[in-house]
Amino acid sequence: FSRSEQVAGFCTADFGESECGSSSSKLLIKGGTVVNAHHQEVADVYVEDGIIVSVQPNINVGDGVKVIDATGKYVMPGGIDPHTHLDSDYVVTEGIDDFFSGQAGALAGGTTMHINFVIPVNGSLSAGFEAFAEKAKKSCMDYGFHMNVIKWDEDVEKEMEIMVKEKGVNSFKFFLAYKGRSMVNDEVLLKGLKKCKSLGALTMVHGENGDAIVEGQQMMIDLGITGPEGHALSRPPVLEGEATARAIRLAAFVNTPVYIVHVMSIDAMEEIAKAKQAGQRVIGEPIAAGLALDDSGIFDPDFTTAAKNVMSPPIRKSGHDKALQAALSTGVLQLVGTDHCSFNSTQKALGIDDFRKIPNGVNGIEERMHLVWDIMVVSGLITPSDYVRITSTECARIFNIYPRKGAILAGSDADIIILNPNASFEISAATHHTRSDTNVFEGKKGKGKIEVTIAGGKVVWEGGELKVVRGSGRCCSSLSSSLTCCRYSHAAAFAPSMKQGLLGAEVEEESEEKERH
Ligand code: URP
Ligand code: ZN
Numbered sequence: 001f002s003r004s005e006q007v008a009g010f011c012t013a014d015f016g017e018s019e020c021g022s023s024s025s026k027l028l029i030k031g032g033t034v035v036n037a038h039h040q041e042v043a044d045v046y047v048e049d050g051i052i053v054s055v056q057p058n059i060n061v062g063d064g065v066k067v068i069d070a071t072g073k074y075v076m077p078g079g080i081d082p083h084t085h086l087d088s089d090y091v092v093t094e095g096i097d098d099f100f101s102g103q104a105g106a107l108a109g110g111t112t113m114h115i116n117f118v119i120p121v122n123g124s125l126s127a128g129f130e131a132f133a134e135k136a137k138k139s140c141m142d143y144g145f146h147m148n149v150i151k152w153d154e155d156v157e158k159e160m161e162i163m164v165k166e167k168g169v170n171s172f173k174f175f176l177a178y179k180g181r182s183m184v185n186d187e188v189l190l191k192g193l194k195k196c197k198s199l200g201a202l203t204m205v206h207g208e209n210g211d212a213i214v215e216g217q218q219m220m221i222d223l224g225i226t227g228p229e230g231h232a233l234s235r236p237p238v239l240e241g242e243a244t245a246r247a248i249r250l251a252a253f254v255n256t257p258v259y260i261v262h263v264m265s266i267d268a269m270e271e272i273a274k275a276k277q278a279g280q281r282v283i284g285e286p287i288a289a290g291l292a293l294d295d296s297g298i299f300d301p302d303f304t305t306a307a308k309n310v311m312s313p314p315i316r317k318s319g320h321d322k323a324l325q326a327a328l329s330t331g332v333l334q335l336v337g338t339d340h341c342s343f344n345s346t347q348k349a350l351g352i353d354d355f356r357k358i359p360n361g362v363n364g365i366e367e368r369m370h371l372v373w374d375i376m377v378v379s380g381l382i383t384p385s386d387y388v389r390i391t392s393t394e395c396a397r398i399f400n401i402y403p404r405k406g407a408i409l410a411g412s413d414a415d416i417i418i419l420n421p422n423a424s425f426e427i428s429a430a431t432h433h434t435r436s437d438t439n440v441f442e443g444k445k446g447k448g449k450i451e452v453t454i455a456g457g458k459v460v461w462e463g464g465e466l467k468v469v470r471g472s473g474r475c476c477s478s479l480s481s482s483l484t485c486c487r488y489s490h491a492a493a494f495a496p497s498m499k500q501g502l503l504g505a506e507v508e509e510e511s512e513e514k515e516r517h
């Protein structure tokens, strides 16, 4: 069967745009409350050829313009998911969503851009980049790349430079977990931090102690605990706190910013809070699953239910979720990702006899925007402007794609969602658009419904119908962007006050960044 047949209501890739009914290149969104991270106002938004032309009250247009009434609704920048693993083979087996199916789900859920991790091929970053650039050709929305670094040698160092200067990739992730696969030791992390600093790139870290996890896993097996709960029990919050603290302190030692991905526990969050309070540039990213779920799923006696909750770091016991929400509302944590890395129940069953063989990962690319609205805004923890900041703007700023993305401003890309605060959503594998036969958020209901998604000026989601075009998505980095020029130089823009590291090393002279302006 073809991919499109798996999803009801799909316009397949082979359909022309006009057959998809979204051919109008001129759009007027009338009467909604336009929300940006800095401001909200009732205004119209006029779009032409994929770009926002004007945002102001009472825009008048002639014929040939598709008009969408947004009265009583919020008009917001499309979500940007900073953390996805589409088309990726991580632990045990290949994830089930490729760029097309994952992005189709994303668009149905109000996310219009994502940044996907590239896995090196035989340790080569360039080969990994080329492989992912190829996989991403089927994209139906815009995307960017982070690069995983899983070993260290001169070639890797050279390739990091090529990534930054020629490929527009300037964020590099290091795993402190997954011993024997992608884990790096402190020596490599330090080298990576220094290299990122010299390139003006951002270091990202998966903070879990991989050595201790192996011990924990063996302990569980010795106790006869082989089910999914063994996954949670073998890698407790203290191991996340330890590795997160270590990464933060090594970043302080090198004096460069660090981005902690998928913050799942109070332990890790408190390390970030402490460092921030001391003036260190640390970015903390919680994910939808960490904010919305607790460990009751992984302790479910039904294997399929429990296994779909297996991800790393684990979804923690009740209380961590609320603490992460609070940290997000106060700015200790800054932006929300998903770590979307989805498997179906057959793949998860590879670990039926041994939790160590359960593929690690949960879904979220489609669910994040609704869940965060309900958990954070409807609950009263944050305002709609804050919501835009943590789901879109902050990501665009950190990865230097703002204001091309992450804002509803004249000149920005027309990636827009319309959310009806009076409608409601319900999540189910039976109705989602990604590929897995399970959904870790199964049965979650809430207020607020994204009724329209516009990506690159095209209406791709409206009236519960998805109209996406394979190949219409573009790679989005500073090297391909006319509106922003800063993706190249990160730490320089980021940390002007942090020139002098504990090592006494200077940040590479600003001149290089300046020349590019
Ligand atoms: O379980 C997870 N998180 N799988 C994806 C790879 C990673 O660690 O981000
Ligand atoms: Zn990770």
Ligand code: ZN
Residues within 6 Å of the ligand: 083, 084, 085, 261, 262, 339
């Ligand atoms: Zn991840």
Ligand code: ZN
Residues within 6 Å of the ligand: 484, 485, 486, 487, 517
């Ligand atoms: Zn710049």
